[in-house]
Amino acid sequence: MDKQKVQPSILPGFMELLPQDQLLFNKMLDTIKRTYETYGFIPLDTPTIEKSEILLAKSGGDTEKQIYRFSKGDSDLSLRFDLTVPLARYVAQHYNELIFPFRRYHIGKVFRGEKPQKGRFREFYQCDIDIIGNESLSIINDAEILSIIFSTFKALGFDEFTIRINNRKVLNGFFESLGIENKADALRIIDKLEKIGVPAVTAELKELGLEQGAIDSLLEFIRIKGGNKEVIERLKALKVEGELFQKGLEELEKVCEYVEYFGIPEKNNAIDLTIARGLDYYTGTIYETVLNNHPAIGSVCSGGRYDNLAQNYTDKKLPGVGISIGLTRLFYQLRESGIVQGAKRATPTELLIIPMKGTMDYALDFSTKSREAGIATEVYLNEGKLGKMFGYADKLGIPFVVVVGEDEVRSGVLKLKDMSTGQQQELRVEEIIRAVKG
Amino acid sequence: MDKQKVQPSILPGFMELLPQDQLLFNKMLDTIKRTYETYGFIPLDTPTIEKSEILLAKSGGDTEKQIYRFSKGDSDLSLRFDLTVPLARYVAQHYNELIFPFRRYHIGKVFRGEKPQKGRFREFYQCDIDIIGNESLSIINDAEILSIIFSTFKALGFDEFTIRINNRKVLNGFFESLGIENKADALRIIDKLEKIGVPAVTAELKELGLEQGAIDSLLEFIRIKGGNKEVIERLKALKVEGELFQKGLEELEKVCEYVEYFGIPEKNNAIDLTIARGLDYYTGTIYETVLNNHPAIGSVCSGGRYDNLAQNYTDKKLPGVGISIGLTRLFYQLRESGIVQGAKRATPTELLIIPMKGTMDYALDFSTKSREAGIATEVYLNEGKLGKMFGYADKLGIPFVVVVGEDEVRSGVLKLKDMSTGQQQELRVEEIIRAVKG
Numbered sequence A, B: 001m002d003k004q005k006v007q008p009s010i011l012p013g014f015m016e017l018l019p020q021d022q023l024l025f026n027k028m029l030d031t032i033k034r035t036y037e038t039y040g041f042i043p044l045d046t047p048t049i050e051k052s053e054i055l056l057a058k059s060g061g062d063t064e065k066q067i068y069r070f071s072k073g074d075s076d077l078s079l080r081f082d083l084t085v086p087l088a089r090y091v092a093q094h095y096n097e098l099i100f101p102f103r104r105y106h107i108g109k110v111f112r113g114e115k116p117q118k119g120r121f122r123e124f125y126q127c128d129i130d131i132i133g134n135e136s137l138s139i140i141n142d143a144e145i146l147s148i149i150f151s152t153f154k155a156l157g158f159d160e161f162t163i164r165i166n167n168r169k170v171l172n173g174f175f176e177s178l179g180i181e182n183k184a185d186a187l188r189i190i191d192k193l194e195k196i197g198v199p200a201v202t203a204e205l206k207e208l209g210l211e212q213g214a215i216d217s218l219l220e221f222i223r224i225k226g227g228n229k230e231v232i233e234r235l236k237a238l239k240v241e242g243e244l245f246q247k248g249l250e251e252l253e254k255v256c257e258y259v260e261y262f263g264i265p266e267k268n269n270a271i272d273l274t275i276a277r278g279l280d281y282y283t284g285t286i287y288e289t290v291l292n293n294h295p296a297i298g299s300v301c302s303g304g305r306y307d308n309l310a311q312n313y314t315d316k317k318l319p320g321v322g323i324s325i326g327l328t329r330l331f332y333q334l335r336e337s338g339i340v341q342g343a344k345r346a347t348p349t350e351l352l353i354i355p356m357k358g359t360m361d362y363a364l365d366f367s368t369k370s371r372e373a374g375i376a377t378e379v380y381l382n383e384g385k386l387g388k389m390f391g392y393a394d395k396l397g398i399p400f401v402v403v404v405g406e407d408e409v410r411s412g413v414l415k416l417k418d419m420s421t422g423q424q425q426e427l428r429v430e431e432i433i434r435a436v437k438g
Helices: A019-038 A063-065 A084-093 A139-157 A168-177 A183-190 A193-207 A214-220 A228-237 A242-261 A327-336 A360-372 A384-397 A406-411 A431-437 B019-038 B059-064 B086-093 B140-155 B168-177 B183-190 B193-207 B210-223 B228-237 B245-260 B329-337 B359-373 B384-398 B408-412 B429-437
Strands: A049-051 A067-072 A077-080 A101-111 A123-132 A160-165 A269-270 A283-292 A302-306 A320-326 A353-357 A377-381 A399-406 A414-418 A422-426 B049-051 B070-072 B075-079 B102-111 B122-131 B161-167 B268-272 B285-291 B302-306 B321-326 B349-356 B378-379 B400-404 B412-420 B426-427
Touching: A019 A101, A019 A123, A049 B140, A067 B070, A084 A123, A084 A327, A084 B183, A123 A139, A123 A327, A139 A160, A139 A283, A139 A320, A160 A168, A160 A242, A160 B384, A168 A183, A168 A242, A168 B400, A183 A193, A183 A214, A193 A214, A228 B161, A242 A269, A242 A283, A242 B268, A302 B426, A320 A327, A320 B122, A353 A360, A353 A384, A360 A377, A360 A399, A360 A431, A360 B140, A360 B245, A377 B075, A384 A399, A384 B140, A399 A431, A414 B183, A422 A431, A431 B168, B019 B102, B019 B122, B086 B102, B086 B122, B122 B140, B122 B329, B140 B168, B140 B245, B140 B285, B140 B321, B161 B168, B161 B245, B168 B245, B183 B193, B183 B210, B193 B210, B193 B329, B193 B412, B228 B245, B228 B268, B245 B268, B245 B285, B321 B329, B329 B359, B349 B359, B359 B378, B359 B400, B359 B429, B400 B429, B412 B429, B426 B429
Parallel strands: A160 A269, A353 A377, A353 A399, B161 B268, B349 B378, B349 B400
Antiparallel strands: A049 A077, A067 A077, A101 A123, A123 A320, A160 A283, A283 A302, A302 A320, A399 A414, A414 A422, B049 B075, B070 B075, B102 B122, B122 B321, B161 B285, B285 B302, B302 B321, B400 B412, B412 B426
16 A cells, blocks of 8 residues: 555444445434334434533533543533433523423434443434423323333334333332432442342342341342232332332332323333432433343333433423433444344345446436436446446345346337346336336 | 523534424435435445544645544544545445445535634535446446436425536646646636626736736636537637547536436536636536525535545545535525525424323324324323413424314214314314324
8 A cells, every 4th residue: 555545444432334234224213213203203403512511511420531522712612422411401592492391302423432342332323302391291201201112112123122110219219218328339239139149239238238127128129020010019018108109109100001001012011120220310210121032232222200401501490201222332232143134235226227338318317207206216327248237236235127228218118127036027117117116 | 590500502603403493404404315315325424533644634724724623542533524535534444345336425414613604604414425436437427416416406496596517627628728827826816707807807817927818718718608518519619729628528518418318407507617616626527506596605516526536545546426515504594595484393293182181091092093104193291271282282383183082082083173274173083094194
């Protein structure tokens, strides 16, 4: 290679796809988008670059470390690291111009300068929906969010998945009743139950200062399993004192009731008292979604209910509920684990028209008609032998090819070749258009 | 406002839309995307952040000044300032895995830290297509690009627009024949003809060192107007010596010939010998597109032919031809000049279902059916008076509303209200779905 050339490459931790995979990725993205829209969510697009003071208004340690922050002129700029903070800023800023409940979806890239590791990306797509209420927001919205998760994964072609729900008030209320102060640490330890077993978990909880009685109650609590109704009954039977627990239980029961009305099969949703998610942010319902046959992938869609979206920017009380699908990571994992296979097609083209000597005018006119009928159509415009042209169609996975020779132009009858079967049909232009549209 | 609150705002020079405008913007973007795909272009998505050494491999003064460049860890990073440099890097990097001619489209945001001014943005969408050949690429591709511009602006709802074409070989060949060395300066002066008039232009060209004979020839040349055939004939009649001019004239003639075969009306395209575009980059056909009734907007879609896409990254010769639509700026100008009116709708929702007391289960089941039929459907899930709920539908511009009371549940007959006419129809669920789908 020439000394002056720069070696073409991208940075580690960034995803770039070849055409086949890009088409698959886009299909997933379009499916998510279409599903979100059938629920009446409004598309939103906010700047990739925002003021650092906005994005870091409520900063945690990790956020501050991971954020891409830089200056240009006098400005202190940052790339957004999620779509929720920009939403909070947007709703606070445009509060008077928005209609509440404000239902928005946002599909866009976010940026986190994490240490690169397999399956983690520094630039990735998030597909978010949130419903924001003004002062209040009915619990039925929490059930609707579950319905949207269900519809989205069904539309993506999945059948064996479980949407796990829990309620932070139930968790916190129960912990309070046991006098556990360090809820975050206790939950982290409990999370390891499957891995390290009861004795090790018990030991760690003791180190945290819990008494044996509290530990037993805790282990009993998180072992409550069964159908939603059964879990609710067993939670009631615990007779936990305290308003918080009771309020949470009531919410959980309502969500389960409404979820039935949405027609979500029992097998696709389950109360799971062990899920907790980002402890500071959520205040009610929380969601995680797992692919039953691929638990190693972890949660593919998570979210929850929060009391106050935009408290860093406004005094208005704006409760909401939302979820996020990390599409870049999900796509990577589906491809890696073979759940999504590589596509045969590397182009949207459905019909390739190959003109022979002297028939370019006919071929171009044909292509215009075919496109007007909505068919993605290409004319082979360059020099080359017929074999090379068919090779082009074959390598790209174009399903149909027509060769336009002088005889064909004269007779008006052309040979349509189905590239998957190799079969040819003699058809007129209008018939070809009908056949390809199928 | 609380002292701890951060005033919600975005940086100057960034676009953010309210729901009505966002829906309009997305409709334009989808139209462009769909049109590009009917020509068989492959979608591509490259990282927003690239290595600075890649993006600045061939840097000009403005690029270097405008680019958002920063470091994270050891890496020297930059935000892409166009979609062409990433394309060049991509094609060089994945050369062995791509099928040529490589036809790709890319719709994405690019970033330029320009001084903010009305109608200029620091973060904006570009909608690009390029056709990249391996070693060679037929001139017919240049005509196809013109066909794509035509189809795109027709699909966007425009009728009165002109795609101006020129050929850099014709320009350069003619300049060479006059012995003009400083072509860029000469073109810049000529560009001002309409503004400052012949005497002033003559004076400036003299300062540049041109003799009166050359100036007269130049002015005669750029005044050549008429139908494409007429312009070609007049260019031939100039009898300019030199291979470059003759090659360019031949290309221009071919493009015009093939453009006819694509069925593009004469009124929508015209040779314009005064357009030049980025002098260093293009080597053949060049395009600009103007809205006839709004010349002040300038070119809304530009591009051209280049000999060597990726010379900074590879020794492979990769000629190409492409165009770009700067959608953010175009949208802004169309809205400012009133060509695009604000939308009535602020949501994709087509049907709002309002449940009364005790009918939520029926309403939710109805909404699932309606969504399965492809209708964007919302159920009003929150508390409130009926008037408030109709107000919600009205403010968002939702076209149809159904109220579900206990009587309606019992009889199975519901009242569908058309919000634009105020008329109501008594219909069953399946009939409502048919009526809303229209």
